[in-house]
Amino acid sequence: MRTIVELPDEQLEALGKICSQEKASRAEIIRRAVGSYLLGKQAGRGRSAFGLWKKKKVSALRYESRLRAEWTRP
Numbered sequence: 001m002r003t004i005v006e007l008p009d010e011q012l013e014a015l016g017k018i019c020s021q022e023k024a025s026r027a028e029i030i031r032r033a034v035g036s037y038l039l040g041k042q043a044g045r046g047r048s049a050f051g052l053w054k055k056k057k058v059s060a061l062r063y064e065s066r067l068r069a070e071w072t073r074p
Contacts, residue, residue: 005030 007015019026053060 015026015029018029022029056063
């Protein structure tokens with residue numbers, strides 16, 4: 001899909017240098033940048049899981065040990 005994006009001159013200059021260094025097209029470098037940005041956003045989703053175990057009655061370590069014990073039972 002094609003899109004039009006306006007970038008400030010400073011960003012275009014920096015982008016041009018990166019393209020030269022990596023011997024890649026502007027489009028390829030922008031695709032990589034967008035991909036990296038999206039990965040970073042997806043990685044941040046896991047942060048909302050912190051503290052979920054806080055209100056549980058059993059400790060997380062005890063719960064994990066119980067689950068792992070199931071693996072060794074005949």
